[in-house]
Amino acid sequence: MAILELTEACKTYRIVQRQDGISGALKNLFVPRYRDIQAVKRISFAIEAGEMVGFIGPNGAGKSTTIKLLTGVLVPTSGRVQVLGLSPFKDRKRYVGRIGVVFGQRTQLWWDLPVSDTFDLLRKIYGVPPQTYRRNLELFDDILGLADFRHQLARQLSLGQRMRADIAAALLHDPELVFLDEPTIGLDIVAKDKIRGFMQHINAERGVTMLLTSHDMQDMERTCQRVIVIDKGALLYDGSVSGLASLSGSRRSLIVDFNVHTRCEPISGTELIQENALRARFSFDRGSMQVHELVSQVAKKYDIADMTIEEPSIESVVKTIFSAQQARL
């Protein structure tokens, strides 16, 4: 049964169009001109209990807006939002007690309090029973390593620590459904991995339903079974991660950095798409070329400082899906 349903949801922001100069400012005062921004255009999807869904799209696609509709911060201009059998905006107090929300760009921790005090306050706000609270704290210490900085003030935390504390704060009251808007933004690989592991654990062990946005394709591949792609406010794709990967093509790039100036020879099955004295970029098809084969070939031939495999970015994935759809029409 779907616990979250978005039906033909639209969100149009209305902003005052600024006019330049003094005469413009006067005009603004008396006859303001408005401009409408359609951030979300007739989006529909449903999420079942226990799912872990990724929500991706380029900057300005409307992801955060959709999350705000789902959490009841915003009301849809038209269409319907129904989550946990409630209307998030209208039933705010009843609804928000049952969900957890993380906005990666903005902390929900009390800035001047130690993290532990924020947790204590949240425990009272949500009426978390003592044994649940203790059990959760132990889990957070285990997986997120909160114990190291639990007694520091929120404003004294590093970005990665703050994010971990924020995620813990959103899960303290055992919410049924959790929204995470860019929970890995600005984090290094180690921190990202910790957070991914934690989200997977919570989803798998506790059956908590999750919707998360990210600009990192790896977040999706590592944690989600299903992804929803939007661009310019419209739904582009809703399906499995592997389906998305096949749609987005299997071409990858291998970037090779040399220790000495090197001229590369072509390697069969790859295309040399960029070359200068110290760096070369090979494009290859993951389907027909094994990565480790290619790597060992290159490593045998040249004096190599470093190699990286480049995954397609969300932007390029969206571009491919978009042109594939255009072609079908």
Add this chain to the structure above:
Amino acid sequence: MKGAYIEIARKTLLEGLAFRVNTLIGILDTVILIAVNVAIWKAVYASTGTLQTVSLEDTITNTLFAIGISQAFWMDEYSIAHKIRTGAITNDILRPMHFGGMILAADIGRAGYRLLVEFLPAFVICALLFGLSAPASALALPLFVLSMAMSFLVLHSIGLIMSYISFWYFNIFSFVTIKNAAVLVLSGAYIPYWFMPDWMMAFVRASPFQAIYSAPMSIWLGHVNGSSVLYGLAKQALWIVALQLCAQALWVLGRRKLAVNGG
């Protein structure tokens, strides 16, 4: 749930205690403010003498209480306005709590801290220096405390309304400044109501300002008796209800506006 509001009040109170230097400055500030005003009233009484209907001692008592406590009953409109402007209010919207209740809890915590740590010492110092009239009767004391608590709620409600204006106007500075000036002049702290000209009194009686310091002070000084005490308290209560209803309406409209225009 109820524990959460108490906890917020407690946290705000403790936050205040963390800044010791501020505390000392706060005490000094209040003492100086009271001393200056007492000096002014002494000068006024010296030049007009027995013309006054209310004794110098009562006027000084009014100054000690009303000005001292007005330093403690200072609402923080700007931090809510800041939250609304920056969108940080999203965090509060996502809590299963009544927003006005959260602000009330924080205001109580702050006022509690200032009363205990700043007003009380300043009051004792000033009472020793300048003297004080005793409460009009044994019953006047608890009624005074009750009435002062309602004064706090009136100020809190007005502050809430001011903060909510920022849903529509980014800069509430001018609104708050006008409000603060009005409270200063009309609440009975700096100008006791027995010094107000009749036309001004007529206006004050019809405004929520009378429900601020005039109400508790007239109980302490025995300027009202019997049923008019109850009448004064009832009037305060009515103002609180009216202002709270107004604030709640602004909150509902404001949140709607935020939700429609973009959070």
